[in-house]
Amino acid sequence: MSAQTLEQRRRNAKFVKEQDARRGKSETEIKKRSKDQFKSPISPFWLGILGFVVFGGLIFEVLSRIFFR
16 A cells, blocks of 8 residues: 555545534535535626626617617
8 A cells, every 4th residue: 555645635634624524414404504605606796797798788789770770
């Protein structure tokens, strides 16, 4: 059996830490906690700006084609 590499030791330590955090908790409590941790990668502000740029430009283009042929 060979000695553990540094990467293996890090991953083993991370796994043990996660298992210690789960110890003594029911499955439903663990699943509920994992759902609560979801976080969107983009904030609502930037999502609104992106929507305005995409759909606002489309609306302005349609209005200009209707009224300013």
